[in-house]
Amino acid sequence: MTATDRPSAGSDDTAGPARGDTVAGVVRQWQAVHPGLDTGPMEIIGRINRCAALLQQAEDAPLRRIGLSRPEFDLLGALRRTGHELTPGELARETFSSGAAVTKRLKQLSGRGLVERRGDTRDRRVTHVRLTEAGRAMVDGILPEQLAYETAALSGLGTPERGELAGLLGELLVQLEGRLGVPRV
Amino acid sequence: MTATDRPSAGSDDTAGPARGDTVAGVVRQWQAVHPGLDTGPMEIIGRINRCAALLQQAEDAPLRRIGLSRPEFDLLGALRRTGHELTPGELARETFSSGAAVTKRLKQLSGRGLVERRGDTRDRRVTHVRLTEAGRAMVDGILPEQLAYETAALSGLGTPERGELAGLLGELLVQLEGRLGVPRV
DNA sequence: AACAGGTGTTTTATCTGTAAAAGATTGCTC
DNA sequence: GAGCAATCTTTTACAGATAAAACACCTGTT
Numbered sequence: 001m002t003a004t005d006r007p008s009a010g011s012d013d014t015a016g017p018a019r020g021d022t023v024a025g026v027v028r029q030w031q032a033v034h035p036g037l038d039t040g041p042m043e044i045i046g047r048i049n050r051c052a053a054l055l056q057q058a059e060d061a062p063l064r065r066i067g068l069s070r071p072e073f074d075l076l077g078a079l080r081r082t083g084h085e086l087t088p089g090e091l092a093r094e095t096f097s098s099g100a101a102v103t104k105r106l107k108q109l110s111g112r113g114l115v116e117r118r119g120d121t122r123d124r125r126v127t128h129v130r131l132t133e134a135g136r137a138m139v140d141g142i143l144p145e146q147l148a149y150e151t152a153a154l155s156g157l158g159t160p161e162r163g164e165l166a167g168l169l170g171e172l173l174v175q176l177e178g179r180l181g182v183p184r185v
Numbered sequence: 186m187t188a189t190d191r192p193s194a195g196s197d198d199t200a201g202p203a204r205g206d207t208v209a210g211v212v213r214q215w216q217a218v219h220p221g222l223d224t225g226p227m228e229i230i231g232r233i234n235r236c237a238a239l240l241q242q243a244e245d246a247p248l249r250r251i252g253l254s255r256p257e258f259d260l261l262g263a264l265r266r267t268g269h270e271l272t273p274g275e276l277a278r279e280t281f282s283s284g285a286a287v288t289k290r291l292k293q294l295s296g297r298g299l300v301e302r303r304g305d306t307r308d309r310r311v312t313h314v315r316l317t318e319a320g321r322a323m324v325d326g327i328l329p330e331q332l333a334y335e336t337a338a339l340s341g342l343g344t345p346e347r348g349e350l351a352g353l354l355g356e357l358l359v360q361l362e363g364r365l366g367v368p369r370v
Numbered sequence: 371a372a373c374a375g376g377t378g379t380t381t382t383a384t385c386t387g388t389a390a391a392a393g394a395t396t397g398c399t400c
Numbered sequence: 401g402a403g404c405a406a407t408c409t410t411t412t413a414c415a416g417a418t419a420a421a422a423c424a425c426c427t428g429t430t
Contacts (some may be wrong), residue, residue, distance in 0.1 A: 020355070020359065021359045021362055022358070022362060023358065024355065026266065029267060030266050032268075033266050033268060034325075037328070037329075037332065038332060040336070040351075041338070041339055042332070042335070043351040043354075043355070044339060044351050045240055045244075045335050045338075047357075048233055048236050048237050048354060049241070050358055051233050051354060051357055051361060052233050052237035053281065054362065055233065055234070055361065058361075059230075071387090081211065081215050081217075081218050082214060083214075083217075087408080087409090088408080088409060088410090089408060096238065097387080097388095098387070098388055099408080099409065099410085100387075100388065100410075101386080101387055104386080104387080104410095123395075123407095123408085124394080124395060124396085125395050125396070125407070125408045125409065126395095126409080127408090140219075144222075147224070147226055150226030150230050151223065151225070151226050153226070153230075153361065154226055154357070156356075156357065156359075156360025156361070156363075157353075157356060157357055161353060161356065162225065162229060164353060165229055165350075165353040165354070165357065166225075166229050166232065168342075168353065169228075169229065169236060170205070170206050170208070170209065170228070170232060171341075171342060171346065172232075172236055172339070172341065172350065173206040173208065173232050174205065174341075175341025175342065176236060176239045176240065176243075176341070177206055177239065178341075254416090256416090256417095272379090273378075273379060273380090274377090274378060274379075282417085283417075283418060283419080284378080284379065284380080285379090285381080285382095285417075285418065285419080286418075287379090288379070288380055288381085289380095289416080289417085307426095308377095308425075309424080309425060309426090310378045310379065310424060310425045310426070311425095312378090312379080
């Protein structure tokens, strides 16, 4: 993006470290260099990207403890929440990743005994993937911990603000998926 | 994260494609499997991650046209907006990336004549990096186009909502940076 | 002055993800 | 039913990121 970086903490004022977020600093710098610029989008997109980066870094912790990367967990989660077998292609669509990436992850995960492959009887091109008992147990075991971690990460926001934020992000996401998600098809 | 994936578009109802975003579908699936689960954080974090992924994909377009990756552009942007030379270490901090990544990008960018290195006269460990005239022109040329692209991506939201969203994200980011960003030091 | 420890940068080994091609199989069309 | 385009999955080649080690240099202490 355009504003994911840190303002070069040019402390001159009170040197107070709690004077807005890093994106605000970046925007201020751009305004100083290009006074007329419409930096409005930066304040949303820059913050979304920065939040995503920080949250993902934090969320890694519970998963890392059980030796799972987030993409791997997303794959297992897709199988768990749909409740039935999925083909590699479906998994790729569910997790928004490439087919090649899914193949790699399946190799890894089936090596660890968390998922199983089964060939289709009718169409021998396709395989069906399902969670093993161990895989199901791992997802169910880590999920509450994961959600607790996420809740803690968001605890700085009040309950009403969390609702507002979720609503606004949902609106934006509907727009983006309608606009950008469709060309994917 | 936990909910970055697509709901297995089990079209049964009216098959209306405009029935909420993909994250809402994922949350609904989890609720069906684990009825008691507090899926509140998913609705924020999942959406942030999904928005980030879609926006980054879209934002690539203007940059790709001039053969620049976003991390490279972020590096050039940091030099442009601070207005002075930066060392590789400072660039790493500004762009939130590793020193090794900065080294690689500098090699690439200086090969293209967009940045120049200069050794420090006092401390021969450090080098100073500055934009060349071509680099400055490239940043200034692409930035308005980039921002126009971003504005278009956000145009689905009304002006007041954009302000609210920016404000809420700023609050969240302050919290996250205070909590997660400090251990980085 | 020599040394120890710290800092700034680069290199190396390794890992992950993707795009493009390959391989395998189906189903439609003539 | 033979051929051919389409579909699903995997493999291959390659670009990019990171962690850890290596390297170069500075600084304060003895």
